[in-house]
Amino acid sequence: MNKLIIIITTVALLSINIFAQSTDVTKEPGYVDFGDFTAFENSTNVTEVILDEDLLSVLATMSDESNPNIMEILNGIKLVKANVYEINDENKDQLKERINEIDSKLSNTKWKRIVKTKGEDEIANVYIKLNNDKKIIGLAVTNFEKGGEAAFVNIVGNIDLSTIGKLGKKFGIPNLEGVNEDNEKKE
Amino acid sequence: MKIKSITPILFVSFLIFFLTGCIGVNRQFGEVKDKIMGELGNDYKTEFQFSVGSSAITISSWFVDLAANEEYIDDMMREISSVQVGVYNKVEGSDAKANFGTLQSIDEEMQNKGWKYIVRSVDNEELTAIYLSDNPGELLNKMYVINLSDDELVIIEVNGDLKKVISYAIEEKKFDLKM
Numbered sequence: 001m002n003k004l005i006i007i008i009t010t011v012a013l014l015s016i017n018i019f020a021q022s023t024d025v026t027k028e029p030g031y032v033d034f035g036d037f038t039a040f041e042n043s044t045n046v047t048e049v050i051l052d053e054d055l056l057s058v059l060a061t062m063s064d065e066s067n068p069n070i071m072e073i074l075n076g077i078k079l080v081k082a083n084v085y086e087i088n089d090e091n092k093d094q095l096k097e098r099i100n101e102i103d104s105k106l107s108n109t110k111w112k113r114i115v116k117t118k119g120e121d122e123i124a125n126v127y128i129k130l131n132n133d134k135k136i137i138g139l140a141v142t143n144f145e146k147g148g149e150a151a152f153v154n155i156v157g158n159i160d161l162s163t164i165g166k167l168g169k170k171f172g173i174p175n176l177e178g179v180n181e182d183n184e185k186k187e
Numbered sequence: 188m189k190i191k192s193i194t195p196i197l198f199v200s201f202l203i204f205f206l207t208g209c210i211g212v213n214r215q216f217g218e219v220k221d222k223i224m225g226e227l228g229n230d231y232k233t234e235f236q237f238s239v240g241s242s243a244i245t246i247s248s249w250f251v252d253l254a255a256n257e258e259y260i261d262d263m264m265r266e267i268s269s270v271q272v273g274v275y276n277k278v279e280g281s282d283a284k285a286n287f288g289t290l291q292s293i294d295e296e297m298q299n300k301g302w303k304y305i306v307r308s309v310d311n312e313e314l315t316a317i318y319l320s321d322n323p324g325e326l327l328n329k330m331y332v333i334n335l336s337d338d339e340l341v342i343i344e345v346n347g348d349l350k351k352v353i354s355y356a357i358e359e360k361k362f363d364l365k366m
Contacts, residue, residue: 041288044309045309048307051305055326059350059353
């Protein structure tokens with residue numbers, strides 16, 4: 001009897017572990033690790049947003065076919081993560097460097113950069129990751145505006161290209177409006 | 188029974204019926220408050236704290252009906268079952284300062300109590316964080332809003348079906364990323 005309890009407990013614990021692994025969004029191919037932001041957390045203005053799958057899926061159910069709304073585009077999205085830091089004299093070089101590091105990292109993997117703006121005072125990059133069916137499963141945005149803020153945004157999950165603009169508009173993510181048109185032109 | 192002796196009972200019954208919970212905060216709120224105050228070095232003293240039940244919210248929504256044409260506010264209020272509010276003032280001479288480190292300490296305490304943040308921000312020494320339950324079954328039934336400024340700490344707990352509140356925040360107000 002004791003053996004049976006041990007076996008059941010072990011199987012149950014393993015199942016929990018497997019389940020936990022399968023729901024770990026950091027293992028998703030569309031997830032981007034932007035690195036440690038501790039050095040930037042002393043900025044005067046810092047904003048962090050993290051919306052996980054549990055929350056997004058509940059919100060997505062609020063949309064109905066007769067009255068489609070923004071919640072509909074949240075369907076299939078597993079994570080919306082944004083880190084925004086005010087740029088000051090102390091952190092501007094580090095923030096620029098971090099954006100360049102992320103650019104090198106993503107450019108060397110299966111991410112595709114679809115928007116690139118690079119000037120002395122402004123950097124903006126938008127990347128997407130596609131699966132084998134050419135569906136977008138990840139989106140990353142890095143943005144630097146001198147005298148303003150630096151932003152790091154990652155959206156993980158099934159993203160419909162036609163709604164990317166809406167998503168950007170609704171969440172206040174820059175550079176996403178017009179991405180659809182740009183991408184279609186390229187194709 | 189004389190009418191005089193019934194009057195106080197009726198009055199108390201009326202208050203209980205219409206202002207359910209409009210007296211003090213519950214133990215869970217008190218525990219959260221104690222943890223946060225502990226993180227701030229107990230440098231904050233209670234200004235006031237109270238809770239408002241569903242009946243009082245319903246009455247408030249009647250006035251909202253009269254005062255505003257915007258249906259969503261009325262809709263949201265109908266979904267809220269109770270609200271608990273605490274306002275605490277910083278004691279004189281305290282050198283407690285609000286920074287991101289403070290926010291992270293509060294965050295750790297909230298996480299230990301089963302809450303996860305969806306938004307946290309520091310804006311010129313003013314901290315704001317919104318927490319939802321970590322339990323998927325209660326995810327949109329309870330929400331904490333914590334605001335810490337230079338001179339006061341405000342903790343608000345909202346109970347009810349919060350789908351509309353959260354959805355409204357995303358639909359109408361966005362998450363202002365200021366980019």
